[in-house]
Amino acid sequence: MTPNYPRDCWYVAATSDEVGSGLLGRTLLDRPVVLYRLASGEVVALEDRCAHRGYPLSRGRLDGGLLVCGYHGLRYDAAGACAGVPSQPNVPYGVRVRAYPVREQPPFVWIWLGQPGRSSLHSPPALPWLSGDGWSSSGTTVCVAANYMLVHEHYLDLTHIPEVHPEETPPGLEQLPPLDHVSVSEMSVTYTRTLPPADLADWEAEATGLPRDREYKRRHHGTFISPAILAEGWQIDGGDGQLYEQARIHAVTPESPARTHLFSRFAHNFALDRALVGQHLHAVMAKVMREDVAVIEAIEATAGYEGSASGIHLTADAGVLQVRRIVARMLATETGRTPAEADRAPRSAPAPKTARPG
Amino acid sequence: MNVSPTATFAGFVAAEKLADVVSTPKFEVEELETDLVVAGRDILAEGVVALSLVDPTGRPLPEWTPGAHVDLVPNASLVRQYSLCGSPADTGTWRIAVLRDPQSRGGSDFVHDKLHVGFSVRVRGPRNHFPLVSAPRYQFIAGGIGITPMLPMIEAAEAAGAAWQLAYGGRKRASMAFVGDLAAHGERVTIWPQDERGLLDLPGILGSARDDTLVYCCGPEPLLSAVEGACASWPAGALHVERFAAKPGADQPAPGARDSFEVICQRSGITVTVPAGRSVFEVLEDAGVSVLGSCLEGVCGTCEAAVIDGTPDHRDSVLSAEEQARNDAMMLCVSRSLSDRLVIDL
Numbered sequence: 001m002t003p004n005y006p007r008d009c010w011y012v013a014a015t016s017d018e019v020g021s022g023l024l025g026r027t028l029l030d031r032p033v034v035l036y037r038l039a040s041g042e043v044v045a046l047e048d049r050c051a052h053r054g055y056p057l058s059r060g061r062l063d064g065g066l067l068v069c070g071y072h073g074l075r076y077d078a079a080g081a082c083a084g085v086p087s088q089p090n091v092p093y094g095v096r097v098r099a100y101p102v103r104e105q106p107p108f109v110w111i112w113l114g115q116p117g118r119s120s121l122h123s124p125p126a127l128p129w130l131s132g133d134g135w136s137s138s139g140t141t142v143c144v145a146a147n148y149m150l151v152h153e154h155y156l157d158l159t160h161i162p163e164v165h166p167e168e169t170p171p172g173l174e175q176l177p178p179l180d181h182v183s184v185s186e187m188s189v190t191y192t193r194t195l196p197p198a199d200l201a202d203w204e205a206e207a208t209g210l211p212r213d214r215e216y217k218r219r220h221h222g223t224f225i226s227p228a229i230l231a232e233g234w235q236i237d238g239g240d241g242q243l244y245e246q247a248r249i250h251a252v253t254p255e256s257p258a259r260t261h262l263f264s265r266f267a268h269n270f271a272l273d274r275a276l277v278g279q280h281l282h283a284v285m286a287k288v289m290r291e292d293v294a295v296i297e298a299i300e301a302t303a304g305y306e307g308s309a310s311g312i313h314l315t316a317d318a319g320v321l322q323v324r325r326i327v328a329r330m331l332a333t334e335t336g337r338t339p340a341e342a343d344r345a346p347r348s349a350p351a352p353k354t355a356r357p358g
Numbered sequence: 359m360n361v362s363p364t365a366t367f368a369g370f371v372a373a374e375k376l377a378d379v380v381s382t383p384k385f386e387v388e389e390l391e392t393d394l395v396v397a398g399r400d401i402l403a404e405g406v407v408a409l410s411l412v413d414p415t416g417r418p419l420p421e422w423t424p425g426a427h428v429d430l431v432p433n434a435s436l437v438r439q440y441s442l443c444g445s446p447a448d449t450g451t452w453r454i455a456v457l458r459d460p461q462s463r464g465g466s467d468f469v470h471d472k473l474h475v476g477f478s479v480r481v482r483g484p485r486n487h488f489p490l491v492s493a494p495r496y497q498f499i500a501g502g503i504g505i506t507p508m509l510p511m512i513e514a515a516e517a518a519g520a521a522w523q524l525a526y527g528g529r530k531r532a533s534m535a536f537v538g539d540l541a542a543h544g545e546r547v548t549i550w551p552q553d554e555r556g557l558l559d560l561p562g563i564l565g566s567a568r569d570d571t572l573v574y575c576c577g578p579e580p581l582l583s584a585v586e587g588a589c590a591s592w593p594a595g596a597l598h599v600e601r602f603a604a605k606p607g608a609d610q611p612a613p614g615a616r617d618s619f620e621v622i623c624q625r626s627g628i629t630v631t632v633p634a635g636r637s638v639f640e641v642l643e644d645a646g647v648s649v650l651g652s653c654l655e656g657v658c659g660t661c662e663a664a665v666i667d668g669t670p671d672h673r674d675s676v677l678s679a680e681e682q683a684r685n686d687a688m689m690l691c692v693s694r695s696l697s698d699r700l701v702i703d704l
Binding site: 121181188335 | 516517
């Protein structure tokens with residue numbers, strides 16, 4: 001299928017700890033990218049393809065501040081300009097590889113792969129759950145063999161929990177009630193679901209330490225912040241004046257139409273001084289994530305995204321449908337069509353036109 | 359409730375509210391509403407005040423793109439739309455500029471007289487029915503306070519390296535906001551005060567139809583109508599206009615309009631009969647179908663629904679003539695039906 005992802009958006013390229021002293025090669029939105037860190041700590045992202053014979057620069061080495069191609073030794077500076085060729089005295093004029101705008105907001109390194117000038121009009125979203133203030137977080141990164149919208153749509157409709165994650169489903173919540181509320185703006189969708197009082201699931205009891213002799217109110221909520229980020233939270237009202245919240249932040253970065261980098265972070269706002277709680281939650285959420293990925297990949301392998309998106313809609317899809325509209329509009333304005341021409345599901349990007357709609 | 363203070367995304371549910379939830383409320387899809395605080399207030403020109411709106415707890419605001427507008431909702435009966443005129447890169451502040459309208463229905467008077475620094479106001483949105491579609495060249499045409507959406511558009515066109523020109527008309531120079539800021543763009547901007555130069559010379563500004571140019575126009579109705587006339591020979595889709603009041607005559611029924619008709623909501627499985635004198639929107643809302651709505655005058659575009667079958671009688675001021683002719687979308691608040699039955703995706 002044709003790429004169905006907006007390019008004019010900040011996406012997560014890597015976690016901060018993935019970009020160390022070495023070279024990290026990664027395909028992002030169909031583009032080969034090499035990421036590395038300068039001595040100053042600044043992260044650089046260049047096209048991962050030597051301007052000479054196309055060898056991946058990520059297989060080369062760093063020499064001071066220069067990236068050296070591992071084939072014929074061409075050297076590139078942090079702006080992507082060729083700074084020297086070993087086999088000839090002069091530097092070929094104007095030879096360069098593309099340098100992509102990068103911003104680091106730990107734990108993520110963000111990249112702009114769209115129209116370069118437009119990067120200044122947008123900022124990577126602030127993700128307060130991950131900045132340490134009142135929250136503790138950990139994470140895991142996987143490459144999912146599926147279109148990025150299948151990942152978003154999976155996390156936008158959590159009525160799959162009892163079927164896909166029966167062990168983590170609180171007893172009594174085998175049927176999740178519909179969403180209470182879906183709230184939309186031009187670029188974001190927020191949904192909430194209030195759950196009837198129910199017993200604690202094992203993982204909830206172990207993490208919170210709450211007594212199991214009573215039922216607890218919960219609320220699940222989430223926000224599609226951009227095509228790159230979906231955040232959701234699972235709140236348990238402890239009845240003791242404390243709200244125990246477990247948040248999952250999913251950074252969704254398309255690699256290609258059928259492969260997606262998923263950088264998931266798990267955060268919680270309680271028992272911050274107890275490392276075991278964090279480890280326990282990490283183990284539970286990592287298991288849940290593996291189960292999620294298996295479902296998403298099975299859909300890609302059979303129906304594909306287009307097949308999946310042409311399925312019937314249920315009440316629980318209210319959030320999904322709003323997100324499809326946002327993405328369809330983004331694709332349409334980027335490629336130079338009027339939004340009203342865009343289909344409601346972002347099935348695929350329309351063929352690029354150089355000028356205007358016809 | 360003793361919750362650790364967290365500065366989360368403004369659209370994200372405030373943690374402390376869970377304790378207040380007693381029963382599950384009725385499910386609804388609604389536009390984002392937030393209470394924002396006036397952090398800055400400037401008089402930009404005669405009768406024009408600009409407000410900077412921020413989240414009271416400093417949380418970042420949802421993203422928007424050039425052409426977007428928000429509703430100010432001082433109370434349920436006073437809802438007004440204002441274009442965002444700041445930079446989309448500033449995720450902490452939304453900026454609007456409001457002209458005091460002598461014929462005001464209350465909205466601009468409220469902003470001018472009541473919204474002082476430190477005051478709180480409910481804001482809904484943003485939404486965008488005037489998006490800046492990617493193109494190599496733009497002709498912007500603004501009349502009076504219609505300059506507001508053009509400012510972020512100009513910033514975006516500059517950032518994308520597109521060519522652009524702005525023709526900006528107004529009653530007189532002193533009443534025209536942002537004239538000073540726009541001077542930095544030199545010859546790309548033509549300031550056209552009516553008392554000095556008369557009405558905008560549209561044939562001169564637009565020239566002959568061009569394939570590489572999109573025309574964006576916002577301003578009073580006579581200007582919008584004139585630009586629509588002047589662009590008649592331009593390719594379909596070249597002209598984009600933003601209206602904040604219904605287009606004259608838009609509410610007139612088309613020949614063959616049904617007084618009463620049936621609407622089938624495919625997704626919810628609900629069928630209703632819309633009688634004469636009631637809107638599709640009202641009838642659907644009464645039937646418990648979750649519909650979005652804001653201006654209810656066919657102007658803001660919030661209630662747009664996809665049409666699966668049947669032919670709508672379009673009476674809105676949002677969709678262009680070409681968009682209306684496709685009959686694949688309609689505004690539920692004002693549009694009706696030319697067929698006995700409409701099937702919509704709700």
